[in-house]
Amino acid sequence: MPSNVRARTDPAIETARSVVETGLDSGAVVTIFGECTVEYDGRAASTLGPGDRHVMCKPDGTVLVHTDEGHQPVNWQPPGCTHEVSITDDALVLDSQRDNPDERLVVTFDAVEHVAAFDVTDPEELSLSGTEEDLRQRILAEPSLIEPGFTPLATERETPAGAVDIYGEDGDGRAVVLELKRRRVGPDAVGQLARYVEALQRDLHAETGVRGILVAPSVTDRARSLLAERELEFVALEP
Amino acid sequence: MPSNVRARTDPAIETARSVVETGLDSGAVVTIFGECTVEYDGRAASTLGPGDRHVMCKPDGTVLVHTDEGHQPVNWQPPGCTHEVSITDDALVLDSQRDNPDERLVVTFDAVEHVAAFDVTDPEELSLSGTEEDLRQRILAEPSLIEPGFTPLATERETPAGAVDIYGEDGDGRAVVLELKRRRVGPDAVGQLARYVEALQRDLHAETGVRGILVAPSVTDRARSLLAERELEFVALEP
DNA sequence: GTGTACATCTCGACC
DNA sequence: GGTCGAGGTGTACAC
CATH class of the missing domain: 3.40.1350.10 (Trna Endonuclease; Chain: A, domain 1)
Structure with missing residues (x-):
């Protein structure tokens, strides 16, 4: 049985790009961990200098950038965005955009320390009470x-x-x-x-x-x- | 230079437990991916049947359970919780609790497909405008x-x-x-x-x-x- | 610790 | 697509 996970620790940048691109194309949940900067412009605008963060890209177009603190992502993109991944100046660049409202999130990784693509099968709905x-x-x-x-x-x-x-x-x-x-x-x-x-x-x-x-x-x-x-x-x- | 990441794909359950426990103890961000069920009881109550999810535990006590869709975690625990990991009936169990309000989240993994511990260094603050x-x-x-x-x-x-x-x-x-x-x-x-x-x-x-x-x-x-x-x-x- | 209001709120429902 | 209100809202800040 083939694994549902494709992961690399301290990958070469081209390997990282490949795992991310292949994962995104196949509808996997993709995560990238490493030192990065983050630029956001849309309903508001923000910049985040270099630091280690965990980035998750979902097949529905969601992006989540998490630091080591807090429930909320430090930066994100809502469902419905289209992401692109590329290599620029030896950095792995994730570019996520949407229209209405026009919003753009760019994560630039100086170093990728881990990358993974997860094939998710989740047939269940949450059952919630006390609403x-x-x-x-x-x-x-x-x-x-x-x-x-x-x-x-x-x-x-x-x-x-x-x-x-x-x-x-x-x-x-x-x-x-x-x-x-x-x-x-x-x-x-x-x-x-x-x-x-x-x-x-x-x-x-x-x-x-x-x-x-x-x-x-x-x-x-x-x-x-x-x-x-x-x-x-x-x-x-x-x- | 030692890597800031410790990761295993399709680990033995005891290996998974070890990576999670060691990671939590050392203040790392720990992620677990695999088939799991989730029970929550606190301000409200919820159950989530078996499916693949990505779980993140932060050193500040946050837990996030993500499916393949949506910005929001399907289940979570806010910062300040204490997590415990154990093996019960060949399942990896993550138990996160807090007081005031009393809340408990239990994630039970039938199968762990990937586990990772990330040492995070993030000195930067987000600079946001348009507020x-x-x-x-x-x-x-x-x-x-x-x-x-x-x-x-x-x-x-x-x-x-x-x-x-x-x-x-x-x-x-x-x-x-x-x-x-x-x-x-x-x-x-x-x-x-x-x-x-x-x-x-x-x-x-x-x-x-x-x-x-x-x-x-x-x-x-x-x-x-x-x-x-x-x-x-x-x-x-x-x- | 509680109270109060903001948030790139997100999310679903309804029009 | 816009409007509207719920949410386990989370988060910061004042008291």
Whole structure:
């Protein structure tokens, strides 16, 4: 059985170029480790001087440049880019570009210390729970978690300010807007709820006010006082 | 000169364990490629069935699990975690945990096709331009970009709703709040500006209203109408 | 440590 | 293709 991996440590530059080019052409995930500089120009612009980094090129056009710290790549290119590899002045150059927006990432390796091409077979999808969608399902299955008498009427109900997570009415027939968050919320969520309540109020020409309820595990102090100022409510609930 | 890289293709499982453990202990960036399953439990919870993935462990405690698609890792652990590697039932198991919040990621490799440890030396910092901070500097250097007579008085001015990007006054001495965005803005930015304007209005007990100006390259239609409803303004400006 | 807002955010869904 | 909001968001910075 042939290996799914083609790798070289401290390769000659032409060998490195070959592994990368062959890998990219065959739809492999290609990684390059070595001393490099990185130039980026697009939505923003950046430069990164010489240092050791790990670069990953995916067959979907993604590029990721990782240092030894942090979850986030120091530089990257999103899916959909086209990469080219070449040798210029004894350096291995990876050039990744895209349109809309016009963006370009160029990684120049003075020295390649490792290169690898991985044939990836991954049939599985991630199964994730504990999302906002789970919270929504919980409430729709048991509306009394919000308060006795609450009745959901629609999800994703459109308003001039955007779609409301859950729209319904309370035991007295008043319109209720729910904004759901899977985690502790700050002022931004209050602003969002306030927008929806105001928009719906205008839209319905309601005589009685539209109630707005923020549903989340907890709120910060500032968010709580913003809720109070706007006469909005809070219900503690987890996904 | 000894190589900065220790790598093995299709290693025996004990060899793989040794390279990973030695690498983690020495502060190297360690990568493992092979067929694995992934279990995560923490802020949310997830499972991922068998497939080929590329796993990177950084010396700061970061773990990244990448498939062949997308910018984002399919699973990960943020910096600050402690990882352990072991062999259980002929599988290589990577166990990464942290407290606050309690989170655990377990990657189980049925087969390791490649393993590598990279000694990283990276003295450079990223130099980035085109950020919101650049836009702020541009306005402070030339306030008339907002409008003739505008005078900045403070940045990060605190209000009960949060800190205002730039606070100042117009040619008539009216208070002005600027909210800056480096890119095209939607309804969320309008909500943010509205919160600040309302909070400052209350705070100042101003007789004349506080003006709110959104400064960004452009706005969506919905954001524009929300601005109009709230009598907020827009100035087109890029970073 | 928590709170707050930015980010080349990315990503998916819907229009 | 643009708009919109979620995200296990991560990240820096202020309190």
